[in-house]
Structures are given as C-alpha cells and as structure tokens.
Amino acid sequence: MPVNLPSIESIALQPVNGIRLGWAEGGIKKTNRKDVLLIELEEGCTVSGIFTQNRFCAAPVTLCRKHLKSGQAIRALVVNTGCANAGTGDKGMQDAVSTCLSVAELFNIPAESVLPFSTGVILEHLPMDKLLAALPKAKENLKADNWADAARAIMTTDVAPKAVSSTLDIAGKNVVITGISKGAGMIHPNMATMLGYLATDAGIAQPLLDEITREIGDLSFNCISVDGDTSTNDSFIVMASGKSGVSFSSKEDEGFDAFYQSLLKSAQSLAQAIVRDGEGATKFMSITIEGALSRQEAKAVGFAIGKSPLVKTAFFASDPNLGRILAAIGYASRECESLEDLDTNTIALYLGDTLVAENGGRAASYQESDGQNVMNEAEIDITVKLNRGSESITVWTCDFSYEYVRINADYRT
Amino acid sequence: MPVNLPSIESIALQPVNGIRLGWAEGGIKKTNRKDVLLIELEEGCTVSGIFTQNRFCAAPVTLCRKHLKSGQAIRALVVNTGCANAGTGDKGMQDAVSTCLSVAELFNIPAESVLPFSTGVILEHLPMDKLLAALPKAKENLKADNWADAARAIMTTDVAPKAVSSTLDIAGKNVVITGISKGAGMIHPNMATMLGYLATDAGIAQPLLDEITREIGDLSFNCISVDGDTSTNDSFIVMASGKSGVSFSSKEDEGFDAFYQSLLKSAQSLAQAIVRDGEGATKFMSITIEGALSRQEAKAVGFAIGKSPLVKTAFFASDPNLGRILAAIGYASRECESLEDLDTNTIALYLGDTLVAENGGRAASYQESDGQNVMNEAEIDITVKLNRGSESITVWTCDFSYEYVRINADYRT
CATH class of the missing domain: 3.10.20.340 (ArgJ beta chain, C-terminal domain)
Incomplete structure (x- = not known):
C-alpha cells in the first residue's frame, strides 16, 4: 500500500475556472475502466510542458513538443492509458496525429492546439477505433469539477489516484492551484510512465510560464526515483487560465513569490505521491x-x-x-x-x-x-x-x- | 545456484612457477572458514593492478596504489575477507599499514613490497589481533599447487569458488595462466566487492604489464554488472613470474598476440564467473x-x-x-x-x-x-x-x- 498517501476523497479538489475535464471508458486495454481523458481549456489560457529525455520517446511526446512550439494556443489535452504509443515507428506518429485531428474536429480548433499523451505498453500500436470512439463520450461529460475522476482516468497500475489542490489569496483575490499525476515506477506493464498536470486560474505570460515550468519540474518530478529507469512518455504540463483576475508576467510581480512557492509545493506533492505509491514501496x-x-x-x-x-x-x-x-x-x-x-x-x-x-x-x-x-x-x-x-x-x-x-x-x- | 559455472574440481588448476599461495582460518568474522590468503612472489616477478574508482575506496586500495607506484618490486599479497576496512578513517589506514609491516617482517622484505586487500562489511574496523595471528599460519602452508583453496579463501558469500587455468605453447615453451576471483554482487553483508588475481609464468616488462592490465580489465571486469553498485574494494591484479622462459617487453614480440588473447579470455572467464554467481541469478x-x-x-x-x-x-x-x-x-x-x-x-x-x-x-x-x-x-x-x-x-x-x-x-x- 502507498506510504502515507492521502486518499483522494480527503482532498477538497477545487475546480480551476477556465478548465474542464471529461473522461470515457474506451476499452483501450481493459473494459470497464476510465482510460481516456480530455481536458478543455478556454481561450486565453497559457500552457507549458517538460518531457522525457528518452531518445525512444513516444510519438505523442514528439507531437506535444511540436504543437507547443507552433505558436497556436493550446485548447485541449487528450490522454489515453493502456498503450504508450512508443517504439511504434511511422504508424505511431500517424496515430498520434489522427488523435489530435479528431479532437480538433470535436472542438473546432486547429490540430496544433491539441496536446496528446499516451501511457502503457511499449512496442504496441494504439487501438485507434476504440480511442476515436471514446473521444465524443469524454467530451460529453466535460465539467470543471471532475478532477478526482480525471486522476482515476490517467491511472495505469497505480494503487491509488494522486491529486493536490490549494488556494491562496493574492492581493485580495482567490487563486486556485489543482493538479493530478500518475505513475508508480516500472509497474507492469508500463515504464515509469509518469504524467503530471497542474492547473491554476492565475494568468501567467507564456515566457514566464515556460521558465517556471522548467524550474518547478526540476525541483519536483526531476527529483524522484523509483527504479532509475527513465520512461519514454514522461510529461509534466502546467496550465494557467487567468480567470481568477490575478496574472503574472514577471517574477517581480506583486504576490508572485507566494504563488510560485505554492505551485512548487503542489508539484512536489504530486511528485512525492508517485514515490509513496512506488511499486512495492514500504518506506x-x-x-x-x-x-x-x-x-x-x-x-x-x-x-x-x-x-x-x-x-x-x-x-x-x-x-x-x-x-x-x-x-x-x-x-x-x-x-x-x-x-x-x-x-x-x-x-x-x-x-x-x-x-x-x-x-x-x-x-x-x-x-x-x-x-x-x-x-x-x-x-x-x-x-x-x-x-x-x-x-x-x-x-x-x-x-x-x-x-x-x-x-x-x-x-x- | 550459479548459472553454468563449472565446478572448481572440474578445472585442472595449473601451478604458476614462481608463485606460491597459503591460507589460514583467521576467524575474522566467522570461525572455521578460510579467510586469510597470502600470495608469495619470487624475485623477478612483475605485478600490475587496477582498482575501484569509488571515492570512499578502502584503506588497502589506497595503500596498494601507493606501493605499486613506489618502485619496490611486489613480493607478497595479503587478502582478508569478513571486513572491508572501508569507511574506517585514519585508524583503517594504520591497520592496513600494520598488516603490510607484519607480512614484510615474515618474508624479510620492505613493507612497500606488500599489497593488502580486504573485503567484507564497510564502516567496521579490522580485528587486527586475529588477522596478524593468522599470517604465520598462512605462510606455513604456502605452496604452488594451492589455487583451489586460495579461490575458497577469498570467498565471502559467493555460492561457489571461481578459478580459471590454461596453458599455451609459445615458441616451443609451455606458458601457464591461472587465476581466481570472488564476488557475486552486493551480497549481504558486502558490496559488490570483486577481487580478481591472474598469474602467469610468462615474463612481462612492467610498462607492458601496466598497459595490458588496464586494457584487459576494461574488457573483462569492467564489462560486468550485477546491480550497478561500484564497491569500495574492487581490485584486479595481474602477476607475471617469467619462470617459463618466455618473456614479453612489447606487443610486437613473437607469440604475444596469442598470449594476450589467452590472458584476456582468462580474465573474461573470471569476470563472467562473478555474474554467473550473481546473487539470486537464474539467467x-x-x-x-x-x-x-x-x-x-x-x-x-x-x-x-x-x-x-x-x-x-x-x-x-x-x-x-x-x-x-x-x-x-x-x-x-x-x-x-x-x-x-x-x-x-x-x-x-x-x-x-x-x-x-x-x-x-x-x-x-x-x-x-x-x-x-x-x-x-x-x-x-x-x-x-x-x-x-x-x-x-x-x-x-x-x-x-x-x-x-x-x-x-x-x-x-
């Protein structure tokens, strides 16, 4: 059992204004389990990410990097478990592109506005018919108050879902930070395919968000080890909607320090949750x-x-x-x-x-x-x-x- | 059980002219087991060694490096199991020096002519009274035909002793290569404290021996992993007595190629033996x-x-x-x-x-x-x-x- 990992029911997961989440049971690898997640971002959000350094990185990781660099605002994330779409060659890339195109069509946005994520067995192809069929269902149940189910939808063989949530007062305004992660090491049948998603209703200018995402990733998800293996699919994403009315464009902005510490603490808590649920962990x-x-x-x-x-x-x-x-x-x-x-x-x-x-x-x-x-x-x-x-x-x-x-x-x- | 490791009884271990071995039951950590080994080299032998790169290297490793650099001909090696004499500070170095002085006195040679080796638990001091008392006993049973017992005397929690022996004809003369090793990974209570000793009655000039010891170590003991941990005590020693009448001072010498390949094969066989006896190994x-x-x-x-x-x-x-x-x-x-x-x-x-x-x-x-x-x-x-x-x-x-x-x-x- 996980070491001192708080149950998800015990955490009051605050919705993040501007961000909605929806899941589906796609039957990607097993039936009757949440295995597809959509995250929809309103216009005006900024998004940044860091990814695995593995040279055999998965097709969706390559595509995420490309879309984040495209200049298009990110409007949707799509995550599947059960198959990593890594070690899948040209067909794997075609599958990741098709997934983005389908999500883009659903939301009437450019394909470059979609970030795709996969986690599961390496060297196997995505069951595209099942995945594409699940997308409209996930869209149907999009809601802001869906973080707990989202945490469950990205689990593979994690023993427990992982989430974090906090609010802080910045210049009289309420700012929310909520996030989820998954990964427990090299759990059968996966690599240490860690995923982390952190969202806030503070606004953060893109250059600042890119800078602090790297910094915070380096002090959280890049500070954990279960087994020493670097997966092909690791991704950590920070999303900022700006709907709280608080926004930052520089580290010198009023209230930024407290916000940064809170964001860092949230990321560290999600990262530590992965270790607490490391396979077979007793300490x-x-x-x-x-x-x-x-x-x-x-x-x-x-x-x-x-x-x-x-x-x-x-x-x-x-x-x-x-x-x-x-x-x-x-x-x-x-x-x-x-x-x-x-x-x-x-x-x-x-x-x-x-x-x-x-x-x-x-x-x-x-x-x-x-x-x-x-x-x-x-x-x-x-x-x-x-x-x-x-x-x-x-x-x-x-x-x-x-x-x-x-x-x-x-x-x- | 070790994976396809030949029993020591099945190997005809050829003595190496110019080199004698003697063991004792010193009771260093446990009673009734061979735990002290002396190797005596006649005048005219050359010796070279490579050692762990661990910064917390054991006191005897530091002393071996120093004695090999001293210019004094190496005339004796002393090995104890049961205690690594690593992480032992100043007192550890004094103990290693005392051990060399005692061996030097027994053989009437300079202390710099002695190479000391220890293997066992880290952070504990050598029981010097027991070790020094065992040295005369080990000297008493020195003989050339003692390789099998020597292989047993350096075991810690290895399941089986490890040895190799071969002869080859060089320009009508018979040359012997015989060696022993120990180590099975991070066996309780030790580190992957691997030791390897390879001896030949070919003569090898010191600069050439230093060069090929590094090369052969790099292609044998530095090509194995049981667990990825580098111990504080790893040592690989090559001894050349010259008593066969064959000697080499350059890689261009007649017969050197065949000799080099045979030496390399012997080192690789000893190195592979450590992996075959890796803890819990089934493959x-x-x-x-x-x-x-x-x-x-x-x-x-x-x-x-x-x-x-x-x-x-x-x-x-x-x-x-x-x-x-x-x-x-x-x-x-x-x-x-x-x-x-x-x-x-x-x-x-x-x-x-x-x-x-x-x-x-x-x-x-x-x-x-x-x-x-x-x-x-x-x-x-x-x-x-x-x-x-x-x-x-x-x-x-x-x-x-x-x-x-x-x-x-x-x-x-």
Whole structure:
C-alpha cells in the first residue's frame, strides 16, 4: 500500500475556472475502466510542458513538443492509458496525429492546439477505433469539477489516484492551484510512465510560464526515483487560465513569490505521491544533499543513494547497513565529473538527526541502536553534508521489496 | 545456484612457477572458514593492478596504489575477507599499514613490497589481533599447487569458488595462466566487492604489464554488472613470474598476440564467473552493442540495458517485454553525452538471432513466440546494432529475482 498517501476523497479538489475535464471508458486495454481523458481549456489560457529525455520517446511526446512550439494556443489535452504509443515507428506518429485531428474536429480548433499523451505498453500500436470512439463520450461529460475522476482516468497500475489542490489569496483575490499525476515506477506493464498536470486560474505570460515550468519540474518530478529507469512518455504540463483576475508576467510581480512557492509545493506533492505509491514501496525516503559545488553535483549524490538497489533493499529490511550509503556517495562521480576530487574526510552523514559518519569513518558518537530506531520508521530522512560548496537539493525515493520484483516479473496479461 | 559455472574440481588448476599461495582460518568474522590468503612472489616477478574508482575506496586500495607506484618490486599479497576496512578513517589506514609491516617482517622484505586487500562489511574496523595471528599460519602452508583453496579463501558469500587455468605453447615453451576471483554482487553483508588475481609464468616488462592490465580489465571486469553498485574494494591484479622462459617487453614480440588473447579470455572467464554467481541469478545475459561511435557509447548502452531493474525482472520472468530494452537504449544518453543525437530509426535489436525491432518500432517479421523461445533459455544473447560507427563491446549481466531481494534484505548477521 502507498506510504502515507492521502486518499483522494480527503482532498477538497477545487475546480480551476477556465478548465474542464471529461473522461470515457474506451476499452483501450481493459473494459470497464476510465482510460481516456480530455481536458478543455478556454481561450486565453497559457500552457507549458517538460518531457522525457528518452531518445525512444513516444510519438505523442514528439507531437506535444511540436504543437507547443507552433505558436497556436493550446485548447485541449487528450490522454489515453493502456498503450504508450512508443517504439511504434511511422504508424505511431500517424496515430498520434489522427488523435489530435479528431479532437480538433470535436472542438473546432486547429490540430496544433491539441496536446496528446499516451501511457502503457511499449512496442504496441494504439487501438485507434476504440480511442476515436471514446473521444465524443469524454467530451460529453466535460465539467470543471471532475478532477478526482480525471486522476482515476490517467491511472495505469497505480494503487491509488494522486491529486493536490490549494488556494491562496493574492492581493485580495482567490487563486486556485489543482493538479493530478500518475505513475508508480516500472509497474507492469508500463515504464515509469509518469504524467503530471497542474492547473491554476492565475494568468501567467507564456515566457514566464515556460521558465517556471522548467524550474518547478526540476525541483519536483526531476527529483524522484523509483527504479532509475527513465520512461519514454514522461510529461509534466502546467496550465494557467487567468480567470481568477490575478496574472503574472514577471517574477517581480506583486504576490508572485507566494504563488510560485505554492505551485512548487503542489508539484512536489504530486511528485512525492508517485514515490509513496512506488511499486512495492514500504518506506518513503527524503535524501537531502547539502554543501555541493553545484546542483548537478548534489543531484548526482542524491540519486546515487536513491537508485542503489543495495541501499533500497537495506531500507526495506530496516537494516542500518549504512556503509552502503557511503559506497554510493563514493561512486556518484560516475555521473558527475566534478565529484572526482570529492574529499571523503569532510563529509558528514546523518540518518534522521543522528550523525552516522564523519572524518571518512563511523562517528565516535554513533550507536547502532539509534540508527535502528530511525530505520524502523516509514518516513526516513537522510542528510549528506558534502561541505564543499553552497548548493543543496532534496530527492525522494522508496525502498525495494519482494513485491517490487513480483509486480515487475508478472507477465504482461 | 550459479548459472553454468563449472565446478572448481572440474578445472585442472595449473601451478604458476614462481608463485606460491597459503591460507589460514583467521576467524575474522566467522570461525572455521578460510579467510586469510597470502600470495608469495619470487624475485623477478612483475605485478600490475587496477582498482575501484569509488571515492570512499578502502584503506588497502589506497595503500596498494601507493606501493605499486613506489618502485619496490611486489613480493607478497595479503587478502582478508569478513571486513572491508572501508569507511574506517585514519585508524583503517594504520591497520592496513600494520598488516603490510607484519607480512614484510615474515618474508624479510620492505613493507612497500606488500599489497593488502580486504573485503567484507564497510564502516567496521579490522580485528587486527586475529588477522596478524593468522599470517604465520598462512605462510606455513604456502605452496604452488594451492589455487583451489586460495579461490575458497577469498570467498565471502559467493555460492561457489571461481578459478580459471590454461596453458599455451609459445615458441616451443609451455606458458601457464591461472587465476581466481570472488564476488557475486552486493551480497549481504558486502558490496559488490570483486577481487580478481591472474598469474602467469610468462615474463612481462612492467610498462607492458601496466598497459595490458588496464586494457584487459576494461574488457573483462569492467564489462560486468550485477546491480550497478561500484564497491569500495574492487581490485584486479595481474602477476607475471617469467619462470617459463618466455618473456614479453612489447606487443610486437613473437607469440604475444596469442598470449594476450589467452590472458584476456582468462580474465573474461573470471569476470563472467562473478555474474554467473550473481546473487539470486537464474539467467546469464550477454549484451553486445555494435556500430557505436566510441567504446564509451557502446558501454553506456550496454549497461543501461544491463543495469535496468525493469529489464532484469522481465528476464527473471522469461517475459519478452522488449519495449523495456528500447526504453533503456533511449535513456543511455544520461551517461554518455554523445548519444544525445542517437537516431532510434537506425537501431536494430536482436534477441538471440531473432530481429525484434527496427525503424523505431517492432520488426514486421517478429513473432512473440520466437522471443519467448529465446527468453526460456538460461543463457541469452542480446544484440543492439546502433549503425552509427564501428566500435563494439559485450557486457555481461544476470537477472533480478526474489532471491536477490532476500539476500540483500537479510540483516547483517
């Protein structure tokens, strides 16, 4: 079961003025489940996105990039689960284009105004007849208050739907931020096909939205690891409708700081939800790296720890076998050249508040019973002080259990 | 059980003239097991080594590097299991120095003529009284015909000892190559602390030995992955005694080519033995990458596939879920910048002899039943043709099973 993931019923999901959502049961892979989602944006919305860096990226990802660059205002998003439309060659691209054309026809907008998303098995083609037949049905039930069902409609083998919502007061006006995400790692039959959609009724000028989408993505969805695999379909989209009457065109605008922090917190919460629901997860680890020369260096150390099967199985066992963390810190230079002169004598390692290692070895004050107490918790903080610079980062990961192997070794049924 | 690993009894382990081996039961971590090994080299031997790139490398690794650079001829190697002497700060270095001094005294040689090796738990200190007491006992049973026991003496939680031996005729003289290795991945309680020792009675001039040790290490021990973790203690040592009457000082020397190939094959066999005995392994995979722009590029693609938990669990399940391999190829650019312009349309993926994917998608000729037949085997060849250059490499890995998690989640008892 997910680690401390709030139920979607417990979250008051605020509608975002200017944005409506509709779903359908398209039978893409299985019957009787929501597997197609349409998001309709009123005129005047701005949209930005970041996508997987995988070279085998899916056809819809390539098309999203193209449409976002086209200059046409984005007016609709279409998402299907059950098939990733990745590793599908020319036909895959034709299918993604046809999907956009059908949505464009439904809404009487240009095809470039549509962003397509797919998630599911790689190397298989979309069942286009089923997908196209589902689109009018999804359009029929479009409504603003449909975020919970939308969160369910983008699930693949996630155990639980993931959503976030908050409001804040900016210069006397009420601004809403609501979002959904999906992904639980490399759950059978999918890749770690993470999708994230965040919407606000604040208005954000396109250049500013592009800038903060990259920044926020870098500090949220790009700070999580379940298994170290980068999927072919990862996408994170931010939509801003402007209907609240609040709008931003510069980081210096009044109220922007508070809004930015709230948007960042929302994105981090959605990203962490993916880790809390990581396959087979029994623990949620926050790994903070301080005192790095660069953020890249900090991330390299954080992910060396957060991706190591050795570290993750020790956490599953609640075993304070912390030499494994030192070893991971030591080989982080494999992914970041500047770490090649890392001085291990200046590093301090903390488990929770307990100092574990310093001066290249075990701290004199460290008692294994203190480490054991921290390891027994479901939420564990690890802090590494590199003491060589001023950059820091926190990354989030889960442990590695029998259940992880069972889920991923299951045949694609 | 190890995958197709020949039993040590089935290998005729030829002694190497000029080199003797002796073991002891030191009780370093457990009683009644061989855990200390001495290797004595006669005057005139040359020795070279390559070591872990981990920044938290163990004290003995640091000392090995120093002694190899000192200019003193290496006359003895000392290996203990049960404790890695890594993450042990200043005291760890003092312990490694004391060990060398004791061995030096036993053999009446300079301390710089001794290479020390440790393997076992990180963050714990060596039990120096036990280790020093074991050294005279190990010296007592030094003999040339002791390779099989030496292979057992360096095991930690390996299921089986690993050795290789061959002879070849060079210009009418008989040359022997014999070696041992240990390591099975991140077996509890160790890191992937791989050790490899290869000896020959050919003579090899020091500069040539240094050059070929690096080359051969790069094509053998640096081509294997069980879990993607780089240990703090990895070491690969080549020893050449010259007692066969054959000696080489240049790659152009008569007979060198055949000797080099035999040495390389021996190192690869020892390296593959580690993967065949990888924790929980049920399959042995050879991943060949062809047509890369550089060897680095080929290795990045090979290890992206070979390290992916997603790919490894699918192989455990004998599931031809081959989109997972495409995804891994697609994100290999994370570890090799030149792959950022990889054209996925020119790539061909083979499982055994079966063409699976080409032109960015599933090959028209591919039948899942053909893929299934290959996946059912214990030894599986994967070939990726990048079709963008002329470099190639083969890397070796094993699958990822429940047993893997069990072994690594066990508490350090």
